[in-house]
Amino acid sequence: MISNEHGDTTENFEPPVSDQPGGARLIPIGGGKGGVGKSFVVANLAAALARAGYRVVAVDGDLEGANLHTCLGVPKPKTSLADFVAHREDDLQKLVLPTPITNLQLIAATDGNLASPQPSHSRRVRLTRELRKLSADFVLLDLGAGTHSAVMDYFMIGHDGVVVIAPEPTSVENAYAFIRAAFYRRLRLAMVSHDVRKIVTTAMDQRNERGIRTPLHLLKEIQSLDSAEGTRFVATMQAFRPRIIINDVRTAEDVKLGFSIRSVCHKYFGIEADYLGYVNHEDKARLSLRARRPIVDLYPRSDAAIYLSRIAHKLSATSSVVATGVRPAEPNTAPPPQAQSPRAPSPESAPNFRSQRPNPGPRS
Amino acid sequence: MKPLFDQDHYEVLETRRDAAPDDIERSYRMALATYAEDSLAGYSVFSEGDTSAIRERIEVAYRVLMDEESRRAYDDSIGFGASDDLLEASFDAVMSGDSPPVSQLLNIEEPKRELESIAAFEDVDDGSGDFDGARLRRFRLRCGMELEDISRITKINNSYLSAIEEERFADLPSKVYVRGFVTAFASTLGLDTKAVVTSYMKLHDESQESHRKSRFF
Numbered sequence: 001m002i003s004n005e006h007g008d009t010t011e012n013f014e015p016p017v018s019d020q021p022g023g024a025r026l027i028p029i030g031g032g033k034g035g036v037g038k039s040f041v042v043a044n045l046a047a048a049l050a051r052a053g054y055r056v057v058a059v060d061g062d063l064e065g066a067n068l069h070t071c072l073g074v075p076k077p078k079t080s081l082a083d084f085v086a087h088r089e090d091d092l093q094k095l096v097l098p099t100p101i102t103n104l105q106l107i108a109a110t111d112g113n114l115a116s117p118q119p120s121h122s123r124r125v126r127l128t129r130e131l132r133k134l135s136a137d138f139v140l141l142d143l144g145a146g147t148h149s150a151v152m153d154y155f156m157i158g159h160d161g162v163v164v165i166a167p168e169p170t171s172v173e174n175a176y177a178f179i180r181a182a183f184y185r186r187l188r189l190a191m192v193s194h195d196v197r198k199i200v201t202t203a204m205d206q207r208n209e210r211g212i213r214t215p216l217h218l219l220k221e222i223q224s225l226d227s228a229e230g231t232r233f234v235a236t237m238q239a240f241r242p243r244i245i246i247n248d249v250r251t252a253e254d255v256k257l258g259f260s261i262r263s264v265c266h267k268y269f270g271i272e273a274d275y276l277g278y279v280n281h282e283d284k285a286r287l288s289l290r291a292r293r294p295i296v297d298l299y300p301r302s303d304a305a306i307y308l309s310r311i312a313h314k315l316s317a318t319s320s321v322v323a324t325g326v327r328p329a330e331p332n333t334a335p336p337p338q339a340q341s342p343r344a345p346s347p348e349s350a351p352n353f354r355s356q357r358p359n360p361g362p363r364s
Numbered sequence: 365m366k367p368l369f370d371q372d373h374y375e376v377l378e379t380r381r382d383a384a385p386d387d388i389e390r391s392y393r394m395a396l397a398t399y400a401e402d403s404l405a406g407y408s409v410f411s412e413g414d415t416s417a418i419r420e421r422i423e424v425a426y427r428v429l430m431d432e433e434s435r436r437a438y439d440d441s442i443g444f445g446a447s448d449d450l451l452e453a454s455f456d457a458v459m460s461g462d463s464p465p466v467s468q469l470l471n472i473e474e475p476k477r478e479l480e481s482i483a484a485f486e487d488v489d490d491g492s493g494d495f496d497g498a499r500l501r502r503f504r505l506r507c508g509m510e511l512e513d514i515s516r517i518t519k520i521n522n523s524y525l526s527a528i529e530e531e532r533f534a535d536l537p538s539k540v541y542v543r544g545f546v547t548a549f550a551s552t553l554g555l556d557t558k559a560v561v562t563s564y565m566k567l568h569d570e571s572q573e574s575h576r577k578s579r580f581f
Contacts, residue, residue: 173408252508260398260405263378267418268409280505303498 032174034145043071048312062144066109077108103325373425
């Protein structure tokens, strides 16, 4: 099946694989709402992982609002994902660009075709396959805003995609919409019987006439129809573990928001979300954006850099990925020439994140 | 996933079965905040009836678990101490009547729910370095406390506390007061007061010293 009556294209997507032996670990990072600092978080997690000795490719998945290259100090990329979308290049590896940061590479998303920025369905399938083949330890995928099917498909390439949330009602609301969309799409994909899929599709309409309001309602409906599908439903729920990052935290209330969202996900969706961590509001974040350098690289001793490094550490600690990159000499005192702004302060000494890297053990 | 009314009191409060009263109290406050009518985390998901039902359920769980005697009776009634298998069995009984556990059917591991608290972010600190204002703030956020909370406990003016965190030494009173403030601040956060005060006052003195010098010239 290529697409169903709703134009949904996930049906023949490959099932999510969060850890492939030998392959790069894919981490999609989304959030539903724009302006919550997604690209800032992606750029910094990528840089923090790179500083820890992992080979990282940061991929800008936002073909209609590309800016990851700017966060990483790569001026005017000559090639980008748009070349893959437009069939100008079939080998994703050839679109990988160097960045000023050791171990960190980029696939930009600039210069997309304004007439048809999004890849076709077959191109999307090909893209997810190509992403897995990239030569890297980690591939971080920065997703665009919204819950467009293209965005959701990218989010499905891993079980444990990251959702970035700002502590404000609009962001929280959109984050739930995002998690909900991801959950239902995944669910429909996991169901085998046509009738059950149809029920899931019905439930995806919030105002459906069957009155299915929550995933629990849906589960009961499905169980009464087909117990094997019910079992698959539960398994899908258990496998889906979105990870939450609260960005731009100012108060302890904001910190607690992550726990509350986790609780709501559990009680409402029956989904176990992980609270990966929070990043505080940081005045230096603006300076680092202006200098076009990740804050973990420019101000590694700042609060935000410490929190971001901590989150990167958590990401690497929960995977069996082994660092294969060159450990940069410490401290990293060679600022990339193109990233220097006239007023950019000198880099501070490196944080101790590196020394904390654990023995990568098998993922539990 | 269990419907709310099939969850036991510990699951409702999202706390451990061996939780101390302190932990239960904290979980209860957290749960109340999460399912409050105007909660940032909940308002866009739940309708009004949903949250009030959840809150009622939370209150019941709290009342039972906070009373030593009723908690013991409750633990006996749900077979606490038998094993986790029993819980799983009841979980599946809810799910499908009499089929074997889902986890066995699918040969998958039941994800263990990590009941971490705010303290889980403890590792944001590596235990080394100076106790500067930023580090004090990190510890405070980790404890889930606002400056107002610290102020209420220590009776120290909010503006002094924020001056301590932001290291605006000029806005602070004389040294002996600062020492006292920092001691109270650190002790509220459960930190080693001696280590914090020694470290923070060193910063304070250095800054004052350079300030004096610059004035002299």
